[in-house]
Amino acid sequence: MVIIMKNDATKADIEKVCEYVKKYNLTPNVVNGSERSIIGIIGDVSILEDKPVNTMQGVYDVVRISSPYKLVSRAAKPCNTVIKVKDLEIGGENFTIMAGPCAVESYDQMLETAKNIKKSGAKVLRGGAYKPRTSPYSFQGLEEEGLKILKKVGDETGLITITEIIDSSHIEKLSRYVDILQVGSRNMQNFELLKNIGKSKMPVLLKRGLSSTIEEWLNAAEYILKEGNPNVILCERGIRTFETYTRNTLDLNAVAAVKNLSHLPIIVDPSHGTGRRDLIGPMSRAATAVGADGVMIEVHPNPEMALSDGAQSLRPDEFDKVCKEIKKILLIMKEV
Amino acid sequence: MVIIMKNDATKADIEKVCEYVKKYNLTPNVVNGSERSIIGIIGDVSILEDKPVNTMQGVYDVVRISSPYKLVSRAAKPCNTVIKVKDLEIGGENFTIMAGPCAVESYDQMLETAKNIKKSGAKVLRGGAYKPRTSPYSFQGLEEEGLKILKKVGDETGLITITEIIDSSHIEKLSRYVDILQVGSRNMQNFELLKNIGKSKMPVLLKRGLSSTIEEWLNAAEYILKEGNPNVILCERGIRTFETYTRNTLDLNAVAAVKNLSHLPIIVDPSHGTGRRDLIGPMSRAATAVGADGVMIEVHPNPEMALSDGAQSLRPDEFDKVCKEIKKILLIMKEV
Amino acid sequence: MVIIMKNDATKADIEKVCEYVKKYNLTPNVVNGSERSIIGIIGDVSILEDKPVNTMQGVYDVVRISSPYKLVSRAAKPCNTVIKVKDLEIGGENFTIMAGPCAVESYDQMLETAKNIKKSGAKVLRGGAYKPRTSPYSFQGLEEEGLKILKKVGDETGLITITEIIDSSHIEKLSRYVDILQVGSRNMQNFELLKNIGKSKMPVLLKRGLSSTIEEWLNAAEYILKEGNPNVILCERGIRTFETYTRNTLDLNAVAAVKNLSHLPIIVDPSHGTGRRDLIGPMSRAATAVGADGVMIEVHPNPEMALSDGAQSLRPDEFDKVCKEIKKILLIMKEV
Amino acid sequence: MVIIMKNDATKADIEKVCEYVKKYNLTPNVVNGSERSIIGIIGDVSILEDKPVNTMQGVYDVVRISSPYKLVSRAAKPCNTVIKVKDLEIGGENFTIMAGPCAVESYDQMLETAKNIKKSGAKVLRGGAYKPRTSPYSFQGLEEEGLKILKKVGDETGLITITEIIDSSHIEKLSRYVDILQVGSRNMQNFELLKNIGKSKMPVLLKRGLSSTIEEWLNAAEYILKEGNPNVILCERGIRTFETYTRNTLDLNAVAAVKNLSHLPIIVDPSHGTGRRDLIGPMSRAATAVGADGVMIEVHPNPEMALSDGAQSLRPDEFDKVCKEIKKILLIMKEV
Structure with a gap:
């Protein structure tokens, strides 16, 4: 999961997000860009599925990078089901x-x-x-x-x-x-x-x-x-x-x-x-x-x-x- | 209801449609156009709702000219429901x-x-x-x-x-x-x-x-x-x-x-x-x-x-x- | 810009992407996740707009985090145009x-x-x-x-x-x-x-x-x-x-x-x-x-x-x- | 072309529509239904394409029953163009x-x-x-x-x-x-x-x-x-x-x-x-x-x-x- 911060997000905003995800045993990695910062989240992010990270102060968008379904996915079972x-x-x-x-x-x-x-x-x-x-x-x-x-x-x-x-x-x-x-x-x-x-x-x-x-x-x-x-x-x-x-x-x-x-x-x-x-x-x-x-x-x-x-x-x-x-x-x- | 016949519909096709709707006590009115014929149907056409008139031989389209809902319509009850x-x-x-x-x-x-x-x-x-x-x-x-x-x-x-x-x-x-x-x-x-x-x-x-x-x-x-x-x-x-x-x-x-x-x-x-x-x-x-x-x-x-x-x-x-x-x-x- | 790598992307894939963006004077920041890696790109990323980063080996998706229009944006001119x-x-x-x-x-x-x-x-x-x-x-x-x-x-x-x-x-x-x-x-x-x-x-x-x-x-x-x-x-x-x-x-x-x-x-x-x-x-x-x-x-x-x-x-x-x-x-x- | 009149269209409305189409050398055929009337129009109706028949008093809808394109249609040229x-x-x-x-x-x-x-x-x-x-x-x-x-x-x-x-x-x-x-x-x-x-x-x-x-x-x-x-x-x-x-x-x-x-x-x-x-x-x-x-x-x-x-x-x-x-x-x- 990648959390993209707003252009005008403050250091405090970023820290607050990091604190938040750490509570769920996830590891945030902050990348400070020229225009804005992004935070890569490492760990089992499915726990954040219901969490309102996208509405926290300073957050621009949250990008999910894994599919929400598991059992039906080809990744879970490569061969065709008969x-x-x-x-x-x-x-x-x-x-x-x-x-x-x-x-x-x-x-x-x-x-x-x-x-x-x-x-x-x-x-x-x-x-x-x-x-x-x-x-x-x-x-x-x-x-x-x-x-x-x-x-x-x-x-x-x-x-x-x-x-x-x-x-x-x-x-x-x-x-x-x-x-x-x-x-x-x-x-x-x-x-x-x-x-x-x-x-x-x-x-x-x-x-x-x-x-x-x-x-x-x-x-x-x-x-x-x-x-x-x-x-x-x-x-x-x-x-x-x-x-x-x-x-x-x-x-x-x-x-x-x-x-x-x-x-x-x-x-x-x-x-x-x-x-x-x-x-x-x-x-x-x-x-x-x-x-x-x-x-x-x-x-x-x-x-x-x-x-x-x-x-x-x-x-x-x-x-x-x-x-x-x-x-x-x-x-x-x-x-x- | 209006039944629009195909350009190449035959007289027999038209008659068959007319016979069909008459069975349901409806009155067909055939209008023979230069290119094709149309049949206006008079009576309680709701009985035809489930009937496959549109797939009968020679039929091009069936145009419903009344709404399928009744009780919710403004026509059925002009004043606002409270x-x-x-x-x-x-x-x-x-x-x-x-x-x-x-x-x-x-x-x-x-x-x-x-x-x-x-x-x-x-x-x-x-x-x-x-x-x-x-x-x-x-x-x-x-x-x-x-x-x-x-x-x-x-x-x-x-x-x-x-x-x-x-x-x-x-x-x-x-x-x-x-x-x-x-x-x-x-x-x-x-x-x-x-x-x-x-x-x-x-x-x-x-x-x-x-x-x-x-x-x-x-x-x-x-x-x-x-x-x-x-x-x-x-x-x-x-x-x-x-x-x-x-x-x-x-x-x-x-x-x-x-x-x-x-x-x-x-x-x-x-x-x-x-x-x-x-x-x-x-x-x-x-x-x-x-x-x-x-x-x-x-x-x-x-x-x-x-x-x-x-x-x-x-x-x-x-x-x-x-x-x-x-x-x-x-x-x-x-x-x- | 954030580049999201595939689950099965290799170290070499990641390095190749990093080399590629560096050629355009951009700075890549690799975040290695549990399932996959993401690369945050810092600098003027508009230069990558036409570049096929998304089709490079091992790349899953590229997330643009700034709008492609500039002059018309509220950010460029906060007050209303008359x-x-x-x-x-x-x-x-x-x-x-x-x-x-x-x-x-x-x-x-x-x-x-x-x-x-x-x-x-x-x-x-x-x-x-x-x-x-x-x-x-x-x-x-x-x-x-x-x-x-x-x-x-x-x-x-x-x-x-x-x-x-x-x-x-x-x-x-x-x-x-x-x-x-x-x-x-x-x-x-x-x-x-x-x-x-x-x-x-x-x-x-x-x-x-x-x-x-x-x-x-x-x-x-x-x-x-x-x-x-x-x-x-x-x-x-x-x-x-x-x-x-x-x-x-x-x-x-x-x-x-x-x-x-x-x-x-x-x-x-x-x-x-x-x-x-x-x-x-x-x-x-x-x-x-x-x-x-x-x-x-x-x-x-x-x-x-x-x-x-x-x-x-x-x-x-x-x-x-x-x-x-x-x-x-x-x-x-x-x-x- | 079929003109469908509103439930509350008056005789005068119907006559006015008939007069209107006759001006263009078309023949109207009125079918009086139990709920409403419809008018089948015979002749070269393409002349009505730009005419606002659908907004005339008492008109509910106008149903075009021929395609607006001619030269490209299969009807105009049955065999495939090479x-x-x-x-x-x-x-x-x-x-x-x-x-x-x-x-x-x-x-x-x-x-x-x-x-x-x-x-x-x-x-x-x-x-x-x-x-x-x-x-x-x-x-x-x-x-x-x-x-x-x-x-x-x-x-x-x-x-x-x-x-x-x-x-x-x-x-x-x-x-x-x-x-x-x-x-x-x-x-x-x-x-x-x-x-x-x-x-x-x-x-x-x-x-x-x-x-x-x-x-x-x-x-x-x-x-x-x-x-x-x-x-x-x-x-x-x-x-x-x-x-x-x-x-x-x-x-x-x-x-x-x-x-x-x-x-x-x-x-x-x-x-x-x-x-x-x-x-x-x-x-x-x-x-x-x-x-x-x-x-x-x-x-x-x-x-x-x-x-x-x-x-x-x-x-x-x-x-x-x-x-x-x-x-x-x-x-x-x-x-x-």
């Missing part, structure tokens, strides 16, 4: 395709979707039972009825299942029905939910918040790991920018960055990331080429009749074409 | 000053703060007991111990109290200790929490999400009103933009806009909104001049020693100066 | 109201507007003759014909005139017709234009770029001052954010910040800043209360018939009401 | 690699770079002679001396050359030295420059503005085509978002979108787009997979000693590796 869900492995050498409708609507809809996506190579079936919707007047999901359908179809097809969790009190129930929990972007900083999932040990897919920095996202994952649950899959799903042509701006830069910063697997969701059916194919190819560990794509047997998100869902035949393209890119990725 | 909390009235002709530390740290800290802010004219004492923090390694609050301190100091000074709620399961407990619940920006779209608060009827201050549009924010408030709780106070606390000089960009445009769009009272938080102690005074004056119903300002007897948010907290004497300026502007506002 | 244009003084104790239509359309339109705004207290008449428009098919302005009208009306009413400049080659011509040049937000980083205006010594109003940070904006002003022209008025006109209800997000935080960072006067444009006629009044009051040195408001005798920007123009009677409110707030501002 | 520069073809079936240093520094630097990039498969050599820099104290380029070096190296190696233009007055001079002009992101809406380049017929690479929407970008290209110059190459180079880990957020969604919306070729610049050397490889692969017509990558023989942008420049051997990966992806792209 997460096992039943006989499926996510991360490492594997590329995992997750697919399914935005919301579970009926047994028939789910079974038809499941059979189709399995044929195309998907291993995980998605389907929302509890839907967080902007307006209270929008369809909120089939709730437990939806979970039952998801489980039944998962059992019948052998697909791994994933569904969104929207409240801490649902963990136990969801764990009886599905294999992977999904934390949506609106709940990425619902820290009580993260802590509770951390305690549960359930595999969890953590979507990036709509306007979360990469650092905030990794800190959110840290909440889960810190409670003892290492089974976190990250999911980039687009960020909010000024551009309105796409629903969100799918940020593939973040995927490449996360591969450097963390050992956790990262999946890309081009459906929410773009909000446009015509961009899902190109962005799926790009996600594969940038090095993602998988994709999650909305598929509906009849997007025009979907109860939600039809505009960003593929028909099974369109999805099949995208999967074929992904597989070709994957052949190349082995060599790069 | 929220009563004990003998305090928020909204309408009143301007309410809320103040206190980011986090409850000790009884002495709270009592000293409370006495000071009361002298300056504040009516509501804030203090966090459960703190949502970006990093799991940051101070997370005194929890129930903090609630007890807050209640004790509230009782002794006669100030109304407010604290942040971070999980649905805490509602009952918090309602025993404090007068107003606060939903933080990270939980603005935690819809389960909103629904549960809606059922509780507790007065609630709903902060705008970090990157929420005004419409999303009003929809979040709608979730609470829809469950039967009309006691919602909105709070603008800064949005995330590209600018890094300020912690957030306090958006006073939104305050003026909300006064037009909704009857709910709206409070401004210049502490989180700017993140800089030196901007709190000017932005508090501006918030008053723009027409806000109050401000919420972080005050700490010793900001340099605050356990969180010291950089954006005022000392009691600084706070007193800001209150005096606000009162002068308020005299003028009566006349505009 | 800019004289004929007998008008802008900045310091003065509050200047600028008004007029987006575009000069006709002599009658300009004369009627000028008489009205003068009566309400405006001192500066605006009107675009060369209009930068998003689409090449939109009205591009009356060009020199517009300048003639602006000059004639300025002469007849005694109002100071301002118009936008869009190309370096126009400086000489514009200086014959108007008193103040305006650099629009799209040209804020058209550095050739800035340099040429710097050489001209003409008073200039420099609008903030649509997505410029405060630092980039002050750097743009520095380009003008560096060439010898101190007559720069800054103008906040809204930034681009995710919010679509307002055309832009008028950023009053930046006004308060600039008053701290720079000695230059700063004006607020609530017309472009909000894009909505109904928000101009409240935001003008707020701009006054936050401490701006003036406002620039679009006024048109008949906004519904304006050739551009009608949606954000006030009628003369509406403008008069806003001016009266501003004056009341100004009375208070003398005391704060 | 731009010929000497014997090089850009766009269509071709993938073009452009590379070189941020700034021309010396003949030796350029020659070494040119030979290296040619070996790796690049066809276009970039190098700035006039550099737009945020601070006036940063290196501003070698100016004409730089142009001479660029031309000499281009001639000797047979590479096509490209350099940035920063002022209209430079067009003639630049056209004597280089093959392609580059308009930087800061000048994307410098409309005088665009018009003048339009008149020149020189091939031009038009970078997307830092915070320009796709529609604004295509409108900027329209300025050039409208003046008679069809030789426009678009270049995505990252947009400004809240994320600070990357310098900008390279927006590959925009590449996929532009391929749908326009017939112009589009190139991706991962150097400026990410600002990080370690992300250039992955994002170049992704750009290829998403369907871009080429990439532009900063290469410097010794990035650590570069006079600008060293942090985002590759060494020749790193660049060679990226080119090899691109070529592998290209083999696949032929099949998708």
Whole structure:
């Protein structure tokens, strides 16, 4: 940690800061510049995280030079994490395709979707039972009825299942029905939910918040790991920018960055990331080429009749074409 | 609702859309343009909210021409809502000053703060007991111990109290200790929490999400009103933009806009909104001049020693100066 | 300047960096931390501005601890700059109201507007003759014909005139017709234009770029001052954010910040800043209360018939009401 | 065009709007809804582009349902544009690699770079002679001396050359030295420059503005085509978002979108787009997979000693590796 003093900081100001950090068993090193002084702090500076050093008399800025997250960092664990869900492995050498409708609507809809996506190579079936919707007047999901359908179809097809969790009190129930929990972007900083999932040990897919920095996202994952649950899959799903042509701006830069910063697997969701059916194919190819560990794509047997998100869902035949393209890119990725 | 067809939409496409909306007892009116056709829909179009009209064959876009929220809208209730909390009235002709530390740290800290802010004219004492923090390694609050301190100091000074709620399961407990619940920006779209608060009827201050549009924010408030709780106070606390000089960009445009769009009272938080102690005074004056119903300002007897948010907290004497300026502007506002 | 080394930087890396900065007569001070080393650099570090220190072997980051702009900074000139244009003084104790239509359309339109705004207290008449428009098919302005009208009306009413400049080659011509040049937000980083205006010594109003940070904006002003022209008025006109209800997000935080960072006067444009006629009044009051040195408001005798920007123009009677409110707030501002 | 009336619009308001549009030989079609009326307008509505219909009494909103750009749109020219520069073809079936240093520094630097990039498969050599820099104290380029070096190296190696233009007055001079002009992101809406380049017929690479929407970008290209110059190459180079880990957020969604919306070729610049050397490889692969017509990558023989942008420049051997990966992806792209 480096403490930068103001131009007009006095000797007394500097001494006061030094005394302050010494109380925490840290060693200050003062460098007196021509314009101002800086103080390098040596020792376990994490203890200062909550301390108001930046508002002490004469302090201009405090520069943190180590990342606030630890367990999720690549430095803490150099090799890629592989997460096992039943006989499926996510991360490492594997590329995992997750697919399914935005919301579970009926047994028939789910079974038809499941059979189709399995044929195309998907291993995980998605389907929302509890839907967080902007307006209270929008369809909120089939709730437990939806979970039952998801489980039944998962059992019948052998697909791994994933569904969104929207409240801490649902963990136990969801764990009886599905294999992977999904934390949506609106709940990425619902820290009580993260802590509770951390305690549960359930595999969890953590979507990036709509306007979360990469650092905030990794800190959110840290909440889960810190409670003892290492089974976190990250999911980039687009960020909010000024551009309105796409629903969100799918940020593939973040995927490449996360591969450097963390050992956790990262999946890309081009459906929410773009909000446009015509961009899902190109962005799926790009996600594969940038090095993602998988994709999650909305598929509906009849997007025009979907109860939600039809505009960003593929028909099974369109999805099949995208999967074929992904597989070709994957052949190349082995060599790069 | 207006449905805009693609340039190359066929007659059959148009007829199919017309048939579709008629099934919901709506009346389509086709206008055939030189380049394309548009279909005006008459009737209660809210039933189409979840329907995938926009993905039907030949449809270019669907333009919603009424707001999705109802109960919170100015149209639904032209006069300003005044929220009563004990003998305090928020909204309408009143301007309410809320103040206190980011986090409850000790009884002495709270009592000293409370006495000071009361002298300056504040009516509501804030203090966090459960703190949502970006990093799991940051101070997370005194929890129930903090609630007890807050209640004790509230009782002794006669100030109304407010604290942040971070999980649905805490509602009952918090309602025993404090007068107003606060939903933080990270939980603005935690819809389960909103629904549960809606059922509780507790007065609630709903902060705008970090990157929420005004419409999303009003929809979040709608979730609470829809469950039967009309006691919602909105709070603008800064949005995330590209600018890094300020912690957030306090958006006073939104305050003026909300006064037009909704009857709910709206409070401004210049502490989180700017993140800089030196901007709190000017932005508090501006918030008053723009027409806000109050401000919420972080005050700490010793900001340099605050356990969180010291950089954006005022000392009691600084706070007193800001209150005096606000009162002068308020005299003028009566006349505009 | 502080150079932060990587965790795995070697002694040789550190020495190489030290050697490098010594070549520029700077003194490095190495502080060896537990995890990594930092190097504080003493001397005139501006010489390193273009040097690729951040990409040298073992370097993690370089932290600049002085602002890159000098002449515009408050540190360089503690007292407020007052800019004289004929007998008008802008900045310091003065509050200047600028008004007029987006575009000069006709002599009658300009004369009627000028008489009205003068009566309400405006001192500066605006009107675009060369209009930068998003689409090449939109009205591009009356060009020199517009300048003639602006000059004639300025002469007849005694109002100071301002118009936008869009190309370096126009400086000489514009200086014959108007008193103040305006650099629009799209040209804020058209550095050739800035340099040429710097050489001209003409008073200039420099609008903030649509997505410029405060630092980039002050750097743009520095380009003008560096060439010898101190007559720069800054103008906040809204930034681009995710919010679509307002055309832009008028950023009053930046006004308060600039008053701290720079000695230059700063004006607020609530017309472009909000894009909505109904928000101009409240935001003008707020701009006054936050401490701006003036406002620039679009006024048109008949906004519904304006050739551009009608949606954000006030009628003369509406403008008069806003001016009266501003004056009341100004009375208070003398005391704060 | 659809005009949406307010809930409380009167019959007279509606009639007035109808009369207004009829004056321009357009046909209004009124649809009276339960809550409000809408008016569909038939005919050549482009004439209303500058008219203030949206501010007429009773008007709630005006919805434009055709794009404002014409010549650049895919609708105007379904097949891909191929731009010929000497014997090089850009766009269509071709993938073009452009590379070189941020700034021309010396003949030796350029020659070494040119030979290296040619070996790796690049066809276009970039190098700035006039550099737009945020601070006036940063290196501003070698100016004409730089142009001479660029031309000499281009001639000797047979590479096509490209350099940035920063002022209209430079067009003639630049056209004597280089093959392609580059308009930087800061000048994307410098409309005088665009018009003048339009008149020149020189091939031009038009970078997307830092915070320009796709529609604004295509409108900027329209300025050039409208003046008679069809030789426009678009270049995505990252947009400004809240994320600070990357310098900008390279927006590959925009590449996929532009391929749908326009017939112009589009190139991706991962150097400026990410600002990080370690992300250039992955994002170049992704750009290829998403369907871009080429990439532009900063290469410097010794990035650590570069006079600008060293942090985002590759060494020749790193660049060679990226080119090899691109070529592998290209083999696949032929099949998708």
